[in-house]
Amino acid sequence: MAKPEGKPKPKLKLETVTFKVLRYDPERADRARFASYQVPVREGMTVLDGLIYIKEELDGSLTYRASCRMGICGSCGMVIQGRPRLACQTQILELESEVIQIEPLPNYPNIKDLVPDLEPLFAKHRQVRPYLIRQDTKEQEGPTGEYLQSPEELERFLQLSYCIKCGLCLSACPTVATDPEFLGPQALAQAYRFLVDSRDEGPAERIAAVDTEHGCWRCHFAGACTEVCPKGVDPAQAIQLLKRKVIAYSLGFGRRKRAAPISPLRPRPGIPKPPKRTVEPGA
Amino acid sequence: MMWIRESGWWLGFLIAGLVGFAFLAIHLGVFHLPGLLSGRPGSEVLSFPAAMERARSPSTAASYIVLLGALLYHGFYGLRGLLLELFPGRAARRAITWGAALIGMAVFAYGTYTTAVAARLAGG
Amino acid sequence: MKKRKNDLGLWGWLGGGRWGLERYLYSAQRLSGVLLLLYLVTHVIVSGFRVNEPLWTEIMGALDRPWVHVLEFLLLVVVAFHGFNGLRLVLAELGLSLGRMRRPVYPYRTSLVRQRPLTLALMLMAVAFIVIISIEFFALPE
Numbered sequence: 001m002a003k004p005e006g007k008p009k010p011k012l013k014l015e016t017v018t019f020k021v022l023r024y025d026p027e028r029a030d031r032a033r034f035a036s037y038q039v040p041v042r043e044g045m046t047v048l049d050g051l052i053y054i055k056e057e058l059d060g061s062l063t064y065r066a067s068c069r070m071g072i073c074g075s076c077g078m079v080i081q082g083r084p085r086l087a088c089q090t091q092i093l094e095l096e097s098e099v100i101q102i103e104p105l106p107n108y109p110n111i112k113d114l115v116p117d118l119e120p121l122f123a124k125h126r127q128v129r130p131y132l133i134r135q136d137t138k139e140q141e142g143p144t145g146e147y148l149q150s151p152e153e154l155e156r157f158l159q160l161s162y163c164i165k166c167g168l169c170l171s172a173c174p175t176v177a178t179d180p181e182f183l184g185p186q187a188l189a190q191a192y193r194f195l196v197d198s199r200d201e202g203p204a205e206r207i208a209a210v211d212t213e214h215g216c217w218r219c220h221f222a223g224a225c226t227e228v229c230p231k232g233v234d235p236a237q238a239i240q241l242l243k244r245k246v247i248a249y250s251l252g253f254g255r256r257k258r259a260a261p262i263s264p265l266r267p268r269p270g271i272p273k274p275p276k277r278t279v280e281p282g283a
Numbered sequence: 284m285m286w287i288r289e290s291g292w293w294l295g296f297l298i299a300g301l302v303g304f305a306f307l308a309i310h311l312g313v314f315h316l317p318g319l320l321s322g323r324p325g326s327e328v329l330s331f332p333a334a335m336e337r338a339r340s341p342s343t344a345a346s347y348i349v350l351l352g353a354l355l356y357h358g359f360y361g362l363r364g365l366l367l368e369l370f371p372g373r374a375a376r377r378a379i380t381w382g383a384a385l386i387g388m389a390v391f392a393y394g395t396y397t398t399a400v401a402a403r404l405a406g407g
Numbered sequence: 408m409k410k411r412k413n414d415l416g417l418w419g420w421l422g423g424g425r426w427g428l429e430r431y432l433y434s435a436q437r438l439s440g441v442l443l444l445l446y447l448v449t450h451v452i453v454s455g456f457r458v459n460e461p462l463w464t465e466i467m468g469a470l471d472r473p474w475v476h477v478l479e480f481l482l483l484v485v486v487a488f489h490g491f492n493g494l495r496l497v498l499a500e501l502g503l504s505l506g507r508m509r510r511p512v513y514p515y516r517t518s519l520v521r522q523r524p525l526t527l528a529l530m531l532m533a534v535a536f537i538v539i540i541s542i543e544f545f546a547l548p549e
Contacts, residue, residue, distance in 0.1 A: 010536050026409040082425045110408035117410055159508045177419020179368040213376060217293045218368060223429035223519045232511030237518035244502040251292045297497055304490050331464050334457045351451065358444035365437060390448055397455035404458060
């Protein structure tokens with residue numbers, strides 16, 4: 001999330017805040033309904049802290065996902081005051097409102113309360129083959145050395161490797177809102193991440209997955225994905241660079257990708273040798 | 284469609300947009316602006332003889348056709364993208380793509396035909 | 408397991424009020440594109456009538472009104488917006504105005520922010536274009 005430098009401390013002095021949460025119980029009712037809770041607030045409390053308070057003290061049936069509470073696991077994505085955010089990274093007092101409205105992430109099916117079904121996100125991610133593809137599969141399964149990569153080569157995709165698969169970008173994207181077949185900013189950014197990875201040798205399959213009617217061409221640079229990304233991955237930038245790469249590839253450039261060489265592992269003094277292999281590759 | 288990948292159609296969309304932008308500027312500057320600036324009343328500038336005067340030269344006809352082709356391709360490709368997003372699904376995909384292509388080509392044919400007829404009428 | 412469908416649909420295109428500039432430029436570009444396409448098809452059909460003298464004279468007579476003049480001006484405003492915003496999109500979607508990948512350091516200065524000067528420059532050009540044509544449309548003596 002891009003915030004301006006030096007944001008001033010919140011001016012509102014609040015003791016209690018109302019959490020207006022969209023509740024949905026599939027076993028009780030077909031419609032979702034708002035429920036309000038009064039949450040005592042201290043400076044430094046996050047929305048996740050508030051939800052935990054509600055679950056522990058007020059209503060044990062409130063359901064949400066959370067794990068690391070520090071913005072790295074990507075579990076607690078939800079819509080807070082109209083924007084998709086991570087609950088653990090949103091300070092209650094910085095929202096500067098007496099009523100905080102919380103809803104589950106849109107553009108995914110809603111399982112219960114604040115829990116979205118992120119399977120569409122993962123299915124689309126799988127479609128772009130998010131793993132290194134190399135010709136020498138024997139080397140990948142029984143490695144004898146390491147793939148060499150310079151810091152400059154790493155810098156070309158490091159930004160994209162920070163993706164925590166929280167799913168906020170697909171909630172923000174206007175194309176995903178209407179088109180379920182669109183790959184989405186996360187998958188497209190990861191496709192680009194592997195295309196520019198110097199260790200990867202599989203541009204053909206990835207570009208075939210992305211150069212389709214519902215692939216990267218249905219992105220129109222609305223930029224909402226970049227605005228909500230909590231880790232600064234900037235998927236919008238990645239997708240526009242991906243378009244350039246796909247055009248270049250279709251015009252014939254970049255088809256033969258020279259992969260990173262392998263350097264054999266050098267045994268260093270004092271470090272014991274690895275134990276003998278007990279499981280054969282492919283077992 | 285079959286022989287050109289989606290990236291080809293999209294690149295054409297970009298180029299058609301740029302070409303259309305350039306030719307539209309020329310079209311406005313050459314055909315509509317002099318009429319506005321000349322001080323003559325609208326009824327005279329838009330009259331049949333004046334229109335024929337403008338339609339005479341073959342370069343006029345050629346520029347009309349390029350402009351029309353570029354803008355129609357750009358417009359219908361954009362509309363097709365918009366409709367594909369609103370109505371996903373295999374059958375809809377084919378219907379939308381072919382529908383946009385056919386309507387676009389029909390309008391282009393009509394525009395080219397009237398341009399040719401007008402040029403002939405004007406004596407060019 | 409019964410899951411509730413939670414897609415934003417067309418409302419997702421319109422934005423909902425709390426996004427940055429580029430999201431609204433996207434919606435406006437789409438809307439202006441559809442309007443311009445409708446105008447284009449109409450214009451091709453109507454100006455095709457110039458092959459038929461009486462029909463042409465009749466229609467041009469009917470269209471020689473001040474409110475038509477105003478509509479034509481508004482049309483050029485829409486053309487200016489769509490064209491100059493389109494130039495911004497051509498540069499961005501070819502990856503030319505977004506800068507290179509870099510290590511993300513909080514607070515993140517995203518590519519959107521980095522291309523805002525260009526956006527501003529193009530929008531100013533569009534405004535300049537509109538000012539020029541409004542002088543020609545409304546201020547010059549007939």
